[in-house]
Amino acid sequence: MKLSFIPEDMDWVCEPCGLALQPGMAELFYLGNVFRVELPMCPGCGAVLIGEELATGKMLQVEQLLEDK
Amino acid sequence: MDQQELHRWEGRCIQEEPPACRAGCPLGVDGRLFSQAMKRHDLAAARLVLEKSMPLAGIVGRLCEAPCEGFCIRKDFGGAVALGDLERYCLGAGPGRGKGLRLPGRDKRVAVLGGGPSGLVAAFELARKGYPVDLYHLGAQPGGWLRTLPETRLPAAVLDEELRFLHSLGVTFHAVPDLDPGLPALAGTEACYLGRDGDGAIALLATLSAPDEVTFALERPGTFAGGIAAGDHPQRLILSVSQGREAAVSIDRYLQGASLTASRVLLRHGRTELYTDTTAVTPQPRVAAAGHGGYSGDEATREASRCLHCQCLECVKHCVYLAEYGAYPKVYARRIYNNSAIVKGIHQANRFINGCSLCDQCRALCPNDFSMAELCLDARRQMVREKRMPPSAHWFAISEMRAAASETALIRHAPAQKTSRWLFFPGCQLAGIRPAQTLALYRHLLALDDRTGLWLDCCGAPAHWAGREEELAAMLARLKALWQEMGEPPVLVACSSCRKLFGEQLPEVTTVSLWSYLRHKPLPPARATTVPLAISDPCSARHDTETRQAVRDLAAAIGQELSPLAMSGELTECCGYGGLMDNADPALAAKVARARAAQSEAPLLTYCAMCRDRLATTGQMTLHLLDLLFPGDADAASLPPASLSSRREGRRSLAADAGRLHGEEPAGGGRPGDDLLLAIAADVAARLEERRILVEDIRHVLSAAGRSSSFTHRGSRRRLAAGRRGEVTFWVSYRLEGSVHHIDGAWSHRMTIGTEDGP
Numbered sequence: 112m113k114l115s116f117i118p119e120d121m122d123w124v125c126e127p128c129g130l131a132l133q134p135g136m137a138e139l140f141y142l143g144n145v146f147r148v149e150l151p152m153c154p155g156c157g158a159v160l161i162g163e164e165l166a167t168g169k170m171l172q173v174e175q176l177l178e179d180k
Numbered sequence: 181m182d183q184q185e186l187h188r189w190e191g192r193c194i195q196e197e198p199p200a201c202r203a204g205c206p207l208g209v210d211g212r213l214f215s216q217a218m219k220r221h222d223l224a225a226a227r228l229v230l231e232k233s234m235p236l237a238g239i240v241g242r243l244c245e246a247p248c249e250g251f252c253i254r255k256d257f258g259g260a261v262a263l264g265d266l267e268r269y270c271l272g273a274g275p276g277r278g279k280g281l282r283l284p285g286r287d288k289r290v291a292v293l294g295g296g297p298s299g300l301v302a303a304f305e306l307a308r309k310g311y312p313v314d315l316y317h318l319g320a321q322p323g324g325w326l327r328t329l330p331e332t333r334l335p336a337a338v339l340d341e342e343l344r345f346l347h348s349l350g351v352t353f354h355a356v357p358d359l360d361p362g363l364p365a366l367a368g369t370e371a372c373y374l375g376r377d378g379d380g381a382i383a384l385l386a387t388l389s390a391p392d393e394v395t396f397a398l399e400r401p402g403t404f405a406g407g408i409a410a411g412d413h414p415q416r417l418i419l420s421v422s423q424g425r426e427a428a429v430s431i432d433r434y435l436q437g438a439s440l441t442a443s444r445v446l447l448r449h450g451r452t453e454l455y456t457d458t459t460a461v462t463p464q465p466r467v468a469a470a471g472h473g474g475y476s477g478d479e480a481t482r483e484a485s486r487c488l489h490c491q492c493l494e495c496v497k498h499c500v501y502l503a504e505y506g507a508y509p510k511v512y513a514r515r516i517y518n519n520s521a522i523v524k525g526i527h528q529a530n531r532f533i534n535g536c537s538l539c540d541q542c543r544a545l546c547p548n549d550f551s552m553a554e555l556c557l558d559a560r561r562q563m564v565r566e567k568r569m570p571p572s573a574h575w576f577a578i579s580e581m582r583a584a585a586s587e588t589a590l591i592r593h594a595p596a597q598k599t600s601r602w603l604f605f606p607g608c609q610l611a612g613i614r615p616a617q618t619l620a621l622y623r624h625l626l627a628l629d630d631r632t633g634l635w636l637d638c639c640g641a642p643a644h645w646a647g648r649e650e651e652l653a654a655m656l657a658r659l660k661a662l663w664q665e666m667g668e669p670p671v672l673v674a675c676s677s678c679r680k681l682f683g684e685q686l687p688e689v690t691t692v693s694l695w696s697y698l699r700h701k702p703l704p705p706a707r708a709t710t711v712p713l714a715i716s717d718p719c720s721a722r723h724d725t726e727t728r729q730a731v732r733d734l735a736a737a738i739g740q741e742l743s744p745l746a747m748s749g750e751l752t753e754c755c756g757y758g759g760l761m762d763n764a765d766p767a768l769a770a771k772v773a774r775a776r777a778a779q780s781e782a783p784l785l786t787y788c789a790m791c792r793d794r795l796a797t798t799g800q801m802t803l804h805l806l807d808l809l810f811p812g813d814a815d816a817a818s819l820p821p822a823s824l825s826s827r828r829e830g831r832r833s834l835a836a837d838a839g840r841l842h843g844e845e846p847a848g849g850g851r852p853g854d855d856l857l858l859a860i861a862a863d864v865a866a867r868l869e870e871r872r873i874l875v876e877d878i879r880h881v882l883s884a885a886g887r888s889s890s891f892t893h894r895g896s897r898r899r900l901a902a903g904r905r906g907e908v909t910f911w912v913s914y915r916l917e918g919s920v921h922h923i924d925g926a927w928s929h930r931m932t933i934g935t936e937d938g939p
Contacts, residue, residue: 126890126899141931142571158889159933160900161911166927167871174930178570179527 115149116165123160125153132160139170142177181558186517192550193510194453199490201263203452204251206415206422207240209233211248211263215487218266218480223274230267231278235301235425236346238277238338239326241267243417251450253458253490259466261487262475269475277341282349283310288435290314291369293359294378295322297417298407298424300346302373305428307349311435315346316356316363317378324378325411332473361388361403370402371431377407377420395440396427404430422447455547456490495542495550498747500772501535501761502542502552509542509550516559520566527568533559534573535768538645538759539719544750553759560647572930574646575907576872577763580828584608584638585655588831591662593633594626595841600633600669604694607675608638610789610806612827615834617806622838624810625672628701633666634838636831639678644685645760656685663689672697676720676727676788677758693727695787695805699734707811708735712743713803714780716795717752718788731787731805738808743782753779755794762794766870774798783817793821823865825875853879857920864923873910873926880905881912882921898924904932 115134123132135152137159138145151160161170181189197203201211210229217226230237234244246264254261288311292303295317303313315322323339347353356363359378366372374388388405391398396406406423408416426447430440467483469475475483495509496502505512512532519529536556543551563569588611593600604625606618625632640655663671670690673679682691715735721727728749735742747753753776756762756769777784777800784802786792795802796819807816822830836846856879860868868875884890885901892899902911909932913925 120893122894123891123900124894126886126892127888131894132891137933139931139933156888157934158891160891161902161909161929161933163911163913163925163927166911166929170929170931174572175570176526178572179530180525 113149114146116162116169117149117151118162118164121151123151125155125158127158128153128155130155135159141174142180144177146173181517181520181562183517186513189513189550189555190510192546192548193508193513194455194548195492195508195510197452197454197492198448199454199456200251200253200450200452201248201261201490203448203454204450205233205248206418206447207233207235207425208448209248211252211261212487212490214263214270215261215266215484216489218270218484219487221477221481223270226266226270227274228278230270235304235421236342238271238342239297239300239334240417240421241271242334242338243326243329245415245418247415247418253456254461254464254486254488257458257461257488258463258486262466262483265469265475266480266484269477269480272474273477273480277345280308280345280349282308285312285350286310286435288371289369290431290435291316291363291366291372292375293361293363293372294324294375294407295319295353296324296375296378296407296420297326298377298420298427299324299373299375300342301421301424302375302404302406302428302431303351304346304349305425306373306431307346307351309428309432311350311432313351314354314369315351316354316359318356318359320355322353324375371434372403373424373427373431374398374403374405375407375420375424376405376409377416391427394426394444394446395430396423397430397434397440402434404434453548454490455492455494456488457494458488461488492547494545494547495552498545498751498753499541499552500775501537501768504535504768504771505532509546509552509555512552513555516555520559520562530563530570530573531765533563534570534764535761536759537719537754537756537761537769537772539752539754540722541719541747541751541753544722556759557645557647560645561649562647564647564649569647571907573764574642574648574760575763576824577642577760578646578648578651579906580608580824581638581640581642581655583828584612584636584831585640585658588636588828588835589638590634590636590835590838591666592838592842593666594631595843597631597633599631599667601629601631602672602692602697603633603635603663603666603669604672605635605637605639605674605678605691607673607678607789608636608831609827610674611636611834612830613789613793613822614804614806615830615837616812617804617810618834619837620810621674621806624704632672633669635662635666635671636835636838637662639675639681640685641677641681642760644681645758652685660686660689674787676718676724679724679727680720693724693730695727695734696730698809699730699737703734703737704809706738706809708738708740708808709783709803709817712741712782713785714743714745714782715748716745716755716776716780716784716786716791716802717748718786718791719752719754719758720788722750722752727787734805734809735785740785740808742785743780745780745782745784747779755788755791757790757794769794770797777802797821823869824872825868828874828876851876851879853881853883856882858882858923859920860923864925868926871926871928873928877905877910877928878912878923878926881910882914885912909933 117134132151137150199212214229249260252260290311292299292315303315307313391405396404404427406427407420515529538553540553643652672694673691674694756772762769773794777798787805792804801817881903889902908928910928915922
């Protein structure tokens with residue numbers, strides 16, 4: 112199953128590169144675990160945007176779950 | 181913790197010890213549970229309680245002499261609960277007996293001589309275990325003296341029903357002309373019980389020696405005897421029944437080739453460790469039955485309601501944390517043990533283990549000195565050693581500790597002095613929360629003795645509470661070396677937690693409570709409040725009698741009237757910060773603070789800066805003792821609690837001010853983003869506080885914005901920037917208006933993006 116967290120509003124530009132963000136596959140690491148996730152990403156430098164909802168929602172949940180494993 | 185340690189811990193919690201009634205019942209009937217069912221008028225449940233421990237309850241419950249009543253805690257408060265009468269009501273008005281369960285049949289036969297109560301019960305217990313039982317009795321029907329009772333005490337129909345039930349379990353009744361242990365019929369049986377309370381008891385007695393008092397075994401192997409022969413014995417029925425049952429236990433063991441005594445559960449004869457607090461119990465007279473036939477339903481319910489529901493729960497009654505998890509220390513010890521035993525799967529008790537404030541009020545309250553603090557701290561240390569402590573559990577406090585022990589640490593002799601007679605150690609929370617007052621206090625101490633040095637540092641309590649033994653050891657070694665370099669002067673400690681930690685971990689360092697020291701010196705022009713204040717002792721002062729008294733003396737010396745607070749002194753409660761509870765479980769810590777604040781109608785007075793701020797957060801007016809001793813211009817009681825950012829800033833400014841006393845100027849250069857102009861609305865600031873994001877984290881991120889991990893929204897011109905600090909990536913959402921960064925949000929995560937080392 113492909114994990115995707117692409118926000119409705121993708122009108123974001125990478126500041127250093129000046130390029131519009133596009134969906135891209137990023138790897139998230141925590142405590143020796145890795146998740147391949149689709150996130151808004153700069154096609155130039157690969158910088159990834161993590162929004163508030165994701166950080167304080169799903170991501171926090173997974174972090175806590177892994178911490179208790 | 182290994183299994184043995186677990187059992188030692190479990191053994192110290194007495195909550196599962198039987199209530200006095202049960203301990204005093206020769207059959208172990210749970211009078212407390214029975215009363216609870218009767219209180220609800222749930223007669224079916226009440227009967228089940230009886231049948232669980234009482235053999236042939238239809239007979240025994242009606243005739244029981246209720247020795248339990250002699251042990252009932254209620255007896256000194258209006259008379260014991262009338263358990264005997266309640267049993268009779270339950271059996272008379274409630275449903276009949278339930279279905280008896282019989283274990284699979286066994287091939288060894290048992291003979292019972294005598295149809296009295298003890299014989300019937302021995303037969304019942306053995307038949308239930310699957311043994312075929314032959315019961316020999318005199319007369320046409322078994323029952324012995326039970327048959328002589330009036331119908332009002334034991335209806336013949338009930339006796340017959342119980343006998344039919346015995347038959348259904350596999351008991352065969354044999355009428356015989358006399359009861360002789362030498363009956364030829366006994367030749368084929370492998371064990372024999374002789375009832376001394378039966379119909380032929382007197383003749384039989386003459387042939388018997390006295391049985392063993394515990395096993396009821398006679399000298400001849402395989403023969404057992406019990407029952408009270410004396411017709412006028414005040415507990416003839418219940419003791420006969422008990423002995424019949426105990427003999428049956430022995431017979432079962434004998435037939436299985438087991439020891440009659442090893443690991444045998446002995447009768448308690450009223451002995452129990454259960455503690456029941458009766459200080460709030462008011463006398464309530466026993467309900468008397470209006471009619472001759474015993475209680476009515478209403479009377480029974482009222483009488484059962486007099487049961488005190490004896491239990492200990494002394495610790496749980498006073499501790500929000502212990503109550504939160506719905507059980508008591510014995511259960512919690514098992515939970516903690518199981519948590520550490522998990523190899524694969526989720527460690528469900530991590531938050532529980534890290535949620536304890538380690539305040540040790542439980543130990544002070546427990547009749548058996550059970551300490552959840554000790555248990556939880558041990559578990560935390562084990563988690564750290566085994567590298568399974570959740571990294572986020574204590575992260576913020578540990579980073580605070582590290583900052584206080586490095587960036588804002590300072591140690592100096594008094595200005596223009598080369599030695600110190602005293603070394604003032606305010607502790608990192610007082611320094612951070614009340615930097616100006618701390619400085620005023622230091623100036624006062626200098627005025628009292630111009631050779632008073634200053635030591636701004638962290639004592640290492642967060643590392644201790646987090647179970648990080650190695651980090652604590654390193655902190656302590658550093659502190660000790662610093663103290664030695666200063667010439668080992670006695671340390672004047674303001675914070676009770678610091679003093680406790682020094683006392684436990686660095687006993688070679690002489691500490692003096694700041695408050696005891698001040699008590700014996702001229703006081704600054706202080707200002708008492710016009711209303712009485714209730715002293716909330718910090719939990720770390722629980723065993724520091726001297727400091728607690730000094731604080732009260734100081735209050736008296738400045739004319740401050742005090743109001744009593746029930747849980748204070750040795751029984752005082754935590755504000756929710758201790759043990760890093762607030763880090764591991766902020767919601768519970770807030771609940772703890774609210775519960776503490778709610779105990780006092782009077783405004784609170786404390787001498788711990790953290791207690792002051794946490795209690796003030798609840799809305800309860802709370803003063804720090806320094807607010808009375810060094811009153812500033814502001815109304816101290818209405819001072820808002822210091823934010824996390826301002827605490828760090830406070831420590832920084834105090835260190836800078838202290839340096840200036842020595843003519844030192846803070847090193848220039850500043851930190852990244854120090855020069856940025858920020859605007860943070862109150863609601864945003866509150867969210868940052870909740871998420872433990874410091875203003876300096878924001879400055880750090882913004883200082884690098886535009887170079888990496890920063891984004892602009894084309895429509896709104898809103899900007900996002902991210903940066904990693906230590907274990908955490910922080911994101912800041914803002915708008916740039918001129919040179920001002922208007923912060924509209926910030927969040928963080930611990931995961932890293934792209935590589936394990938960070939983005």
